[in-house]
Amino acid sequence: MLQIGLIGYGTVGSGVYERLSTTSKHIEQLLGEEIKIVGILVKDRQKKRALDVDAVVTTNWEEFCQIGQYDIIFEAIGGIEPAFSYTAEWLQRGIPVITANKKLVAEKGSILEKMAEEQSTYYGYEAAVAGGIPIINALKGTLMTTSISRVAGILNGTTNYMLTEMIENQRSFTDVLIEAQQLGYAEADPTDDIEGYDAWYKIRILSHLCFGEWPTEETFSRKGVSEIEDWHVEIGERFGFKIKLIGEACVSKSEVKGRVTPAFLTLTEPLANVRGVMNGITLEGKSINELLFIGPGAGKEATSNSMVEDFIFHERVKSVNRTTNLDVEEEKETIAHALLFIKHSQREEALDWVKDQKIAVIDTCDHPEGEGWIICEKNLPSPFKEYPIYGDVALRKRTKTMHSTQFGAF
Numbered sequence: 263m264l265q266i267g268l269i270g271y272g273t274v275g276s277g278v279y280e281r282l283s284t285t286s287k288h289i290e291q292l293l294g295e296e297i298k299i300v301g302i303l304v305k306d307r308q309k310k311r312a313l314d315v316d317a318v319v320t321t322n323w324e325e326f327c328q329i330g331q332y333d334i335i336f337e338a339i340g341g342i343e344p345a346f347s348y349t350a351e352w353l354q355r356g357i358p359v360i361t362a363n364k365k366l367v368a369e370k371g372s373i374l375e376k377m378a379e380e381q382s383t384y385y386g387y388e389a390a391v392a393g394g395i396p397i398i399n400a401l402k403g404t405l406m407t408t409s410i411s412r413v414a415g416i417l418n419g420t421t422n423y424m425l426t427e428m429i430e431n432q433r434s435f436t437d438v439l440i441e442a443q444q445l446g447y448a449e450a451d452p453t454d455d456i457e458g459y460d461a462w463y464k465i466r467i468l469s470h471l472c473f474g475e476w477p478t479e480e481t482f483s484r485k486g487v488s489e490i491e492d493w494h495v496e497i498g499e500r501f502g503f504k505i506k507l508i509g510e511a512c513v514s515k516s517e518v519k520g521r522v523t524p525a526f527l528t529l530t531e532p533l534a535n536v537r538g539v540m541n542g543i544t545l546e547g548k549s550i551n552e553l554l555f556i557g558p559g560a561g562k563e564a565t566s567n568s569m570v571e572d573f574i575f576h577e578r579v580k581s582v583n584r585t586t587n588l589d590v591e592e593e594k595e596t597i598a599h600a601l602l603f604i605k606h607s608q609r610e611e612a613l614d615w616v617k618d619q620k621i622a623v624i625d626t627c628d629h630p631e632g633e634g635w636i637i638c639e640k641n642l643p644s645p646f647k648e649y650p651i652y653g654d655v656a657l658r659k660r661t662k663t664m665h666s667t668q669f670g671a672f
């Protein structure tokens with residue numbers, strides 16, 4: 263009998279319990295062995311919870327460790343400590359660990375994967391990226407040797423849900439954030455969602471799988487949705503763009519680079535139509551052209567389903583990994599565009615800046631709060647608020663421009 267330990271019994275942990283319990287017969291058939299959840303570790307002794315579980319529940323780590331002879335541990339507590347020490351302890355004993363903890367994987371994945379390898383066991387983190395989308399084991403499994411030049415996506419369900427509700431249903435930021443928390447989408451500290459940390463951890467994990475190295479914090483920049491103001495969205499909509507929080511990593515001049523940033527997408531971009539709690543990921547490469555994955559990015563059922571599938575996948579396949587000596591492809595050179603937001607008081611400064619830097623302004627849009635300028639991006643640090651545009655800007659909606667005399671014909 264496979265004895266299972268569950269660390270954390272919140273949104274995801276309780277989902278794992280339910281999924282394992284309701285599908286145990288099917289899993290047992292597949293694995294050829296009975297499964298049983300024997301121990302559950304939680305934190306708050308005082309918390310009122312409807313616990314109708316057939317397992318020992320404890321708040322004491324030593325007690326949890328002695329409840330059974332665990333064969334597999336599911337970690338769903340989040341954060342670095344004590345999650346790191348707990349995970350390391352089991353991996354060092356050769357016991358596999360399945361996690362949904364993207365922060366831990368992004369920050370300590372290199373150490374934990376090495377530990378697992380040394381002990382001939384596995385550290386599964388399918389659920390750590392994009393909730394219900396099976397992207398991690400696709401990269402480790404059926405795309406094991408496929409060369410990838412760029413990975414990008416909407417990687418945070420909470421903020422995609424919030425942006426969709428705020429824009430389509432004119433709801434307030436606070437109101438929608440509270441709802442996302444009630445629905446179990448948001449992190450324990452939703453600053454991680456709002457300020458882009460959650461997506462930043464996820465794109466670093468994807469970058470590791472696509473390009474081999476574990477990226478350092480310094481090589482990946484981060485901006486969150488808290489940067490976005492209403493007038494930015496309104497100007498974007500007048501050009502026919504959708505605003506999304508995008509995580510992106512690619513190889514440029516033999517270096518892996520990445521970022522998380524709000525971005526404007528033309529309607530022809532597949533990710534533009536990924537709404538609500540859904541996430542979307544595109545993989546680009548010579549032999550695959552573009553692969554698109556769309557699915558629920560957060561929530562109890564989708565995430566716990568990924569954790570359980572991760573466990574079954576690894577139990578059946580044991581060792582899977584992408585080869586790291588990939589013939590890494592360079593990203594195709596394209597002309598990049600960005601939307602610049604200029605407050606009325608910054609107009610003269612902005613005119614001097616585009617002239618000095620020889621930046622082409624392609625179109626402008628006026629708004630009571632300021633102006634939006636579509637520019638050809640030159641990868642220069644801009645003194646103004648600026649978000650990238652993905653897709654073909656020639657397909658934008660034409661606005662009634664106010665300033666064509668300054669920039670010539672558009």
Ligand SMILES: NC(=O)C1=CN([C@@H]2O[C@H](COP(=O)(O)OP(=O)(O)OC[C@H]3O[C@@H](n4cnc5c(N)ncnc54)[C@H](OP(=O)(O)O)[C@@H]3O)[C@@H](O)[C@H]2O)C=CC1
Binds near residue numbers: 273
């Ligand atoms: N919610 C989602 O949609 C998704 C979440 N994730 C990730 O899954 C993980 C868990 O998230 P979620 O279930 O939403 O979080 P919750 O806050 O709902 O649950 C956390 C659980 O962990 C327990 N816990 C926290 N700290 C400790 C500790 N020090 N020792 C023992 N138990 C502890 C809590 O105990 P107690 O009940 O006593 O408070 C609770 O049961 C996080 O890493 C998150 O990023 C990943 C994908 C999607």
Ligand SMILES: N[C@@H](CC=O)C(=O)O
Binds near residue numbers: 393419559560
């Ligand atoms: N808070 C995260 C949960 C899943 O990873 C999100 O909203 O995407």
